[in-house]
Amino acid sequence: MEEVFSMKNIIIIGGGAAGMSAASRIRKLLPDSSIKVFEESSYVSYAPCGVPYYVEDTVKDINQLVTYTPEFFTRERNIDVHIRTRVTSVDAGASEVSFVSEAGEGSAKYDYLVLSTGAVPFVPVKKWLDSDNVYTVRHLEDGNRIKANLSRASRVAVVGGGYIGVEMAEALSRQGKLVTVLEMKRIMPNLDQEISSTISSYMKAKGITVKEGFEVKSVENLPNAVMISDGRTTERFDAVVLALGVRPNIELARQMGLRIGETGAVWVDEHLMTSNKEAFAAGDSVEVKDVVLGKKRYVPLAPEANKEGYVAGSNLSGMSMVFPGSAGAAITKFYDMEIGSVGINEEEAKANGIDYYAVKIKHNARASYFPPSESIEMKVIFDKKRKVPLGAQLVGSEIFGRLSTLSLAVSYGIDAEKLFFSGIPYAPPFAPVWDSVIVASRIFNEHVL
Amino acid sequence: MEEVFSMKNIIIIGGGAAGMSAASRIRKLLPDSSIKVFEESSYVSYAPCGVPYYVEDTVKDINQLVTYTPEFFTRERNIDVHIRTRVTSVDAGASEVSFVSEAGEGSAKYDYLVLSTGAVPFVPVKKWLDSDNVYTVRHLEDGNRIKANLSRASRVAVVGGGYIGVEMAEALSRQGKLVTVLEMKRIMPNLDQEISSTISSYMKAKGITVKEGFEVKSVENLPNAVMISDGRTTERFDAVVLALGVRPNIELARQMGLRIGETGAVWVDEHLMTSNKEAFAAGDSVEVKDVVLGKKRYVPLAPEANKEGYVAGSNLSGMSMVFPGSAGAAITKFYDMEIGSVGINEEEAKANGIDYYAVKIKHNARASYFPPSESIEMKVIFDKKRKVPLGAQLVGSEIFGRLSTLSLAVSYGIDAEKLFFSGIPYAPPFAPVWDSVIVASRIFNEHVL
Numbered sequence: 069m070e071e072v073f074s075m076k077n078i079i080i081i082g083g084g085a086a087g088m089s090a091a092s093r094i095r096k097l098l099p100d101s102s103i104k105v106f107e108e109s110s111y112v113s114y115a116p117c118g119v120p121y122y123v124e125d126t127v128k129d130i131n132q133l134v135t136y137t138p139e140f141f142t143r144e145r146n147i148d149v150h151i152r153t154r155v156t157s158v159d160a161g162a163s164e165v166s167f168v169s170e171a172g173e174g175s176a177k178y179d180y181l182v183l184s185t186g187a188v189p190f191v192p193v194k195k196w197l198d199s200d201n202v203y204t205v206r207h208l209e210d211g212n213r214i215k216a217n218l219s220r221a222s223r224v225a226v227v228g229g230g231y232i233g234v235e236m237a238e239a240l241s242r243q244g245k246l247v248t249v250l251e252m253k254r255i256m257p258n259l260d261q262e263i264s265s266t267i268s269s270y271m272k273a274k275g276i277t278v279k280e281g282f283e284v285k286s287v288e289n290l291p292n293a294v295m296i297s298d299g300r301t302t303e304r305f306d307a308v309v310l311a312l313g314v315r316p317n318i319e320l321a322r323q324m325g326l327r328i329g330e331t332g333a334v335w336v337d338e339h340l341m342t343s344n345k346e347a348f349a350a351g352d353s354v355e356v357k358d359v360v361l362g363k364k365r366y367v368p369l370a371p372e373a374n375k376e377g378y379v380a381g382s383n384l385s386g387m388s389m390v391f392p393g394s395a396g397a398a399i400t401k402f403y404d405m406e407i408g409s410v411g412i413n414e415e416e417a418k419a420n421g422i423d424y425y426a427v428k429i430k431h432n433a434r435a436s437y438f439p440p441s442e443s444i445e446m447k448v449i450f451d452k453k454r455k456v457p458l459g460a461q462l463v464g465s466e467i468f469g470r471l472s473t474l475s476l477a478v479s480y481g482i483d484a485e486k487l488f489f490s491g492i493p494y495a496p497p498f499a500p501v502w503d504s505v506i507v508a509s510r511i512f513n514e515h516v517l
Numbered sequence: 518m519e520e521v522f523s524m525k526n527i528i529i530i531g532g533g534a535a536g537m538s539a540a541s542r543i544r545k546l547l548p549d550s551s552i553k554v555f556e557e558s559s560y561v562s563y564a565p566c567g568v569p570y571y572v573e574d575t576v577k578d579i580n581q582l583v584t585y586t587p588e589f590f591t592r593e594r595n596i597d598v599h600i601r602t603r604v605t606s607v608d609a610g611a612s613e614v615s616f617v618s619e620a621g622e623g624s625a626k627y628d629y630l631v632l633s634t635g636a637v638p639f640v641p642v643k644k645w646l647d648s649d650n651v652y653t654v655r656h657l658e659d660g661n662r663i664k665a666n667l668s669r670a671s672r673v674a675v676v677g678g679g680y681i682g683v684e685m686a687e688a689l690s691r692q693g694k695l696v697t698v699l700e701m702k703r704i705m706p707n708l709d710q711e712i713s714s715t716i717s718s719y720m721k722a723k724g725i726t727v728k729e730g731f732e733v734k735s736v737e738n739l740p741n742a743v744m745i746s747d748g749r750t751t752e753r754f755d756a757v758v759l760a761l762g763v764r765p766n767i768e769l770a771r772q773m774g775l776r777i778g779e780t781g782a783v784w785v786d787e788h789l790m791t792s793n794k795e796a797f798a799a800g801d802s803v804e805v806k807d808v809v810l811g812k813k814r815y816v817p818l819a820p821e822a823n824k825e826g827y828v829a830g831s832n833l834s835g836m837s838m839v840f841p842g843s844a845g846a847a848i849t850k851f852y853d854m855e856i857g858s859v860g861i862n863e864e865e866a867k868a869n870g871i872d873y874y875a876v877k878i879k880h881n882a883r884a885s886y887f888p889p890s891e892s893i894e895m896k897v898i899f900d901k902k903r904k905v906p907l908g909a910q911l912v913g914s915e916i917f918g919r920l921s922t923l924s925l926a927v928s929y930g931i932d933a934e935k936l937f938f939s940g941i942p943y944a945p946p947f948a949p950v951w952d953s954v955i956v957a958s959r960i961f962n963e964h965v966l
Contacts, residue, residue, distance in 0.1 A: 117945055117950075118884060121887060126888065133886060371940070371950055375955075391938070397940030398943075398944070401944070408942050435564065437576050438575065469919075469921045469922070472942060475940040476922055476925050476926065479935075480935055486841075486928075489824060489840070490929075491859060491927075493846040493847055493859070493924060494819055495847070498850075502820075
């Protein structure tokens with residue numbers, strides 16, 4: 069029985085973080101299984117999050133963004149990787165996958181499937197992409213294209229002011245471009261207004277033109293320019309980067325008849341099994357539990373994708389492992405301003421009818437006398453009844469440790485009193501003796517007493 | 518009743534972190550009380566942890582190490598601060614304190630007392646201090662003395678290789694001194710051997726002479742030199758810094774007849790009340806609960822002192838607040854090598870008969886392709902039965918956030934599976950997608966399955 073199980077045929081559709089994490093886990097747990105990975109692009113196990121840093125030239129070679137090559141997986145882990153191979157359909161009844169590659173069409177049977185088809189950049193109107201001067205930022209190929217063509221552009225628009233938009237604004241600015249960010253709502257729209265304002269002010273100070281409340285209605289291609297209009301004014305750019313977020317790639321899931329969740333991503337149970345018990349799914353194509361609000365949430369983040377792949381691979385291999393969900397911790401930087409958040413913001417707390425208290429502080433990043441003098445702007449949303457942090461937003465210097473600590477507290481409901489007494493390590497070069505996390509907790513505790 | 522209570526006379530002995538934290542808390546909760554602080558030195562609310570950074574000249578002015586002046590407390594918080602005033606005895610029966618200052622002797626009655634007498638540097642033989650060239654590192658005055666006299670020294674010995682010893686070795690080395698560290702056990706003796714070795718190797722690479730297993734038997738003063746011997750060999754130095762740790766200053770507590778705890782520090786209950794219910798105690802003179810082992814532990818750290826002062830002040834003022842204890846999180850650096858720990862090490866796990874598993878990894882501090890390429894050496898001790906981390910030791914770059922996160926997990930028993938799924942925020946400049954904390958947890962989880 070175990071023997072038979074361990075010799076199963078596994079097919080993994082999509083060789084990104086989730087897919088290769090699942091493949092490696094299955095190989096470890098089922099040494100005798102056959103594992104095939106079909107990947108549409110030329111890369112597997114790549115880090116799309118690194119693309120902005122390749123564009124800005126901090127990362128010199130695009131191949132550095134590839135953790136392992138297809139050959140590595142084949143040679144070292146006996147995983148049969150097929151790049152530039154697109155799965156065209158899945159016959160769930162026959163447990164068979166059809167694919168097409170340079171070599172032609174083919175098909176393969178499976179006992180278990182891992183759907184890790186990832187996400188696609190959101191582009192409201194497909195024909196916006198009908199230009200050599202309009203880019204999305206998703207695949208390593210995008211990075212290559214942007215970098216190859218960048219020299220001919222001087223004025224560049226970044227459409228979308230979220231994580232990728234902010235990162236691309238820095239990257240392009242560092243490359244000497246005149247950058248305009250066009251954002252429908254506000255810079256970093258997942259952060260509350262006042263935190264967003266801190267960031268947009270800094271972006272402006274660094275020479276970025278920031279237009280908030282700007283909804284792109286049309287993108288028109290001219291021979292050597294791209295015209296962008298919000299319906300009232302039209303601006304001319306040499307190149308345009310679309311950073312409007314991503315949507316789950318659910319084409320095959322739909323075609324297979326898998327259940328699609330409330331967020332529009334593939335529904336999975338807590339074991340990451342889809343509505344078809346031969347198919348697991350992981351990564352940017354699935355929705356997971358929001359550990360703060362308890363409902364489903366679409367969290368297309370790399371750490372989540374990697375762990376989902378690990379969990380899906382574990383369960384597929386006969387273990388029982390629950391993916392507990394995500395609080396959506398994320399971090400980035402714009403030049404030397406670090407930006408991060410976890411859980412919900414004040415807008416979401418209000419929208420969900422939560423009895424909350426928001427603590428806002430600006431605090432030293434280290435002992436006041438220890439140079440450089442840098443600070444952290446922190447906003448923490450506490451649940452007044454349960455006295456736990458529900459979310460945090462941080463902007464400034466040295467935010468990683470505070471965000472990581474708050475993320476753990478948000479994820480597991482560590483209350484503000486415990487957080488107050490938590491052992492944030494102290495030494496003058498690292499933190500003030502009353503660290504920002506401690507101070508924020510103290511303010512909340514004193515407020516609700 | 519409330520009225521009468523709020524008009525109590527409070528005396529605080531010792532104006533360091535714990536004492537001034539208590540004073541400020543009491544002023545807030547009991548606006549009409551009379552608060553007197555007696556402080557032996559010339560400073561209150563000072564940061565002794567900053568002294569090494571003053572010696573190395575990162576901090577230019579010793580006054581920067583003073584958070585608030587006595588005048589500030591008197592003017593802004595109506596706290597009656599008496600510096601250069603030594604309390605000579607406490608008559609617990611009469612609830613009266615006797616003191617001596619430049620102005621002569623005096624006495625004052627109290628309704629409640631806060632004993633925050635701090636700690637004294639451990640010096641095995643008092644006469645070792647009978648030299649202008651032998652220093653301890655505790656008070657701001659020590660910093661002044663070292664810096665004033667440093668120019669005449671070339672060869673300097675630092676006796677003791679713990680936190681302060683390592684910091685002073687860097688400070689003196691940065692000032693161009695030839696530094697020898699003499700340590701009875703090993704560098705950073707609270708860390709396990711292999712972690713200690715990483716640190717001592719780096720110290721040697723930076724030009725420090727490190728002698729481990731060196732027990733100082735005698736310190737002899739010559740007119741312009743200090744001779745140190747371990748009984749076999751004798752070495753000559755121009756100056757000697759004694760960094761042998763601290764001992765609780767329990768003189769007054771003993772004289773008052775207060776209960777002294779198993780560690781030799783002042784015993785307090787969880788409300789930080791001493792065995793005399795008119796007297797609270799806080800800071801480096803008390804022992805607190807070790808949250809990992811459950812027994813009492815002496816933890817003379819600044820964040821603990823500050824919070825203890827806050828808790829003692831709260832309870833003295835009629836609130837009921839429990840000080841939960843400490844996991845002893847601490848951090849420092851030697852040049853660009855960061856060093857930190859929390860909870861117990863492997864030696865302590867063994868000595869306490871704990872069924873543990875130690876995970877040791879060396880991991881990237883950020884995405885492998887993101888410069889600078891730096892790493893973290895991490896050792897985590899997990900309890901095999903309860904599956905929680907009991908302690909962690911970290912050496913390398915960017916350890917603060919990982920240590921802070923692990924500290925929270927150690928303090929509140931967050932198990933390795935939860936830690937694996939914790940939302941360590943990810944972006945290439947900050948962390949690898951599989952962060953060291955996640956990897957260490959995964960290794961433990963896979964081991965105990």
